[in-house]
Amino acid sequence: MAISKDTVKYVAHLARIRLKPEELDVFSVQLEEILKYMEKLNEAEVSHIPPTSHILSLKNVFRADQVRPSLDVDAVLENAPKKKDRQFSVPKVIA
Amino acid sequence: MSYECVIGLEVHAQLNTRTKAFCGCAVEFGKEPNSLTCPVCLGLPGSLPVLNQTAFEYAVKVALALGCQVQKNTKFDRKNYFYPDLPKNYQISQYDLPLSLKGSLEIESADKMKKIGITRVHLEEDAGKLIHLDDASLVDYNRAGTPLLEIVSEPDISSPLEAYDYLTVLKAILQYLGVSDCDMEKGTLRCDANISLRKTGVKTLGAKVELKNMNSFKAVKDALEYEIGRQTDLLSENKGIIQETRLWDAKKLATFSMRTKEEASDYRYFPEPDLPLFTIEDSLIEKIKGSLPELPREKSARFVKEYGLTEREVKLVIQDKDLADYFEACCKLYPKAKIINNWLIGAVSAEMNSRKLEIATLRLSAASLIELIKLVEDGSVSNLVAKDVLKEMLDSGKPAVSIIKEKGLAQISDTSQLEKIAGDVIKENGRSVQDFLAGKENALMFLVGQVMRKSGGKANPKVVQEILRGRLKNV
Numbered sequence: 001m002a003i004s005k006d007t008v009k010y011v012a013h014l015a016r017i018r019l020k021p022e023e024l025d026v027f028s029v030q031l032e033e034i035l036k037y038m039e040k041l042n043e044a045e046v047s048h049i050p051p052t053s054h055i056l057s058l059k060n061v062f063r064a065d066q067v068r069p070s071l072d073v074d075a076v077l078e079n080a081p082k083k084k085d086r087q088f089s090v091p092k093v094i095a
Numbered sequence: 096m097s098y099e100c101v102i103g104l105e106v107h108a109q110l111n112t113r114t115k116a117f118c119g120c121a122v123e124f125g126k127e128p129n130s131l132t133c134p135v136c137l138g139l140p141g142s143l144p145v146l147n148q149t150a151f152e153y154a155v156k157v158a159l160a161l162g163c164q165v166q167k168n169t170k171f172d173r174k175n176y177f178y179p180d181l182p183k184n185y186q187i188s189q190y191d192l193p194l195s196l197k198g199s200l201e202i203e204s205a206d207k208m209k210k211i212g213i214t215r216v217h218l219e220e221d222a223g224k225l226i227h228l229d230d231a232s233l234v235d236y237n238r239a240g241t242p243l244l245e246i247v248s249e250p251d252i253s254s255p256l257e258a259y260d261y262l263t264v265l266k267a268i269l270q271y272l273g274v275s276d277c278d279m280e281k282g283t284l285r286c287d288a289n290i291s292l293r294k295t296g297v298k299t300l301g302a303k304v305e306l307k308n309m310n311s312f313k314a315v316k317d318a319l320e321y322e323i324g325r326q327t328d329l330l331s332e333n334k335g336i337i338q339e340t341r342l343w344d345a346k347k348l349a350t351f352s353m354r355t356k357e358e359a360s361d362y363r364y365f366p367e368p369d370l371p372l373f374t375i376e377d378s379l380i381e382k383i384k385g386s387l388p389e390l391p392r393e394k395s396a397r398f399v400k401e402y403g404l405t406e407r408e409v410k411l412v413i414q415d416k417d418l419a420d421y422f423e424a425c426c427k428l429y430p431k432a433k434i435i436n437n438w439l440i441g442a443v444s445a446e447m448n449s450r451k452l453e454i455a456t457l458r459l460s461a462a463s464l465i466e467l468i469k470l471v472e473d474g475s476v477s478n479l480v481a482k483d484v485l486k487e488m489l490d491s492g493k494p495a496v497s498i499i500k501e502k503g504l505a506q507i508s509d510t511s512q513l514e515k516i517a518g519d520v521i522k523e524n525g526r527s528v529q530d531f532l533a534g535k536e537n538a539l540m541f542l543v544g545q546v547m548r549k550s551g552g553k554a555n556p557k558v559v560q561e562i563l564r565g566r567l568k569n570v
């Protein structure tokens with residue numbers, strides 16, 4: 001499957017990654033190679049295997065609805081690049 | 096050209112579990128920002144979500160109450176998008192194997208019963224809360240990870256009033272189940288609406304507009320009504336409808352385009368690898384079915400049968416489970432259901448509304464209300480004055496009898512006192528007396544009103560009428 005530069009741009013935008021023009025070329029080639037490699041999977045005989053979303057055979061893992069201590073607010077904010085009024089401060093998201 | 100509208104609603108209800116969906120942080124409103132967070136709900140690397148069993152069972156409970164097909168196998172998926180209220184950059188939600196599908200809810204709209212299909216009920220997590228300042232946005236993750244139920248209706252709703260009725264019935268069901276506080280103002284219940292218009296009789300759907308930011312059932316109804324007007328105008332001018340999201344502005348009473356970049360959302364759902372599959376055994380479904388309480392429709396039918404009221408009469412009381420329980424408590428003390436019902440949907444509801452209180456917080460025991468009702472029924476106090484007595488009871492906490500005594504509010508049925516007032520009124524209102532004598536019955540009601548006024552509302556209106564008739568015969 002050929003990966004166009006537009007596709008690379010779109011995927012980069014979804015991941016919020018800024019790419020330089022020359023990187024678009026590099027990644028369109030690389031992504032194409034990766035996907036081509038993945039296509040090998042299509043050769044596997046899987047008709048006898050049910051669709052699987054998880055590889056572990058675990059099922060119904062629950063916890064009881066019991067309160068456990070939360071973190072201290074100082075610890076919560078310790079790694080925040082910016083904080084204000086005991087909250088995370090981020091660039092304004094609405095105009 | 097006439098158009099009909101096609102409406103679908105998407106409701107999000109916060110579950111009132113003690114803890115969040117995937118971690119042990121408490122779910123509480125109004126705590127210090129970010130004080131109810133941990134590595135799991137902050138999305139810190141290396142943390143693992145573990146599902147809250149109560150949240151899961153609540154979700155199954157709602158699905159069953161809405162007649163949904165609970166799925167044997169269900170899983171969670173990651174819905175990926177970037178927004179600062181979402182610490183992990185994905186929301187744990189359900190995509191292709193939701194907990195339940197295909198239910199329905201019955202509403203009574205414009206005197207007709209109508210079934211509204213439920214597409215799906217699934218479990219997901221809520222996001223955090225943003226506060227927007229002039230130069231930055233602040234993020235509080237206390238709400239992040241709160242269990243949230245998404246209830247999606249089929250586009251079966253065909254008027255803003257039906258949408259309102261659907262929400263009222265849905266809220267009542269959730270409250271009866273005791274799984275959500277359902278407070279739109281606090282955001283524990285939220286509703287988005289999809290609406291499109293089409294020419295009457297045409298099958299294909301028109302462009303769909305999504306409406307957000309409505310913070311009451313009435314706002315949902317108002318926003319839909321506004322949108323029908325706006326779209327009808329555009330269509331009748333042969334202009335197209337743009338498929339978009341619009342926000343309701345409660346001050347301007349209008350919807351406005353969100354004007355985001357025109358880009359289809361691409362959430363890249365994939366299975367949440369951190370949460371294994373869930374299998375819902377028949378035994379669990381049976382257990383939960385057995386624990387379902389009496390739901391609004393069943394209670395309504397029982398009230399009609401047991402108390403001899405009509406479905407319409409009990410409709411308001413049924414909508415509020417606590418009020419319905421209160422009604423039954425009153426009926427045990429005093430077997431006049433219709434009178435009690437009238438008090439509850441009249442004076443008592445009015446006080447609840449004006450004081451912004453619920454029946455439980457109003458501080459009015461069933462016994463003290465019944466005491467007041469009995470005083471009205473035996474003629475000790477007039478209906479009119481009784482409403483003021485009720486207010487005073489709520490303000491002071493004193494029983495009806497002492498208020499009536501202290502303030503001298505007892506109804507005057509004593510004819511000698513009333514004869515005197517009636518005589519004055521007849522003297523002062525010659526015109527109305529003439530009108531009555533000329534055959535106008537209404538004039539008598541005016542005169543009764545004047546006597547009531549002069550007596551400070553305390554006169555017994557039945558006795559007053561008799562006295563006036565008697566006197567006017569002899570004029």
Ligand SMILES: [Zn+2]
Binds near residue numbers: 120134137
């Ligand atoms: Zn947490």
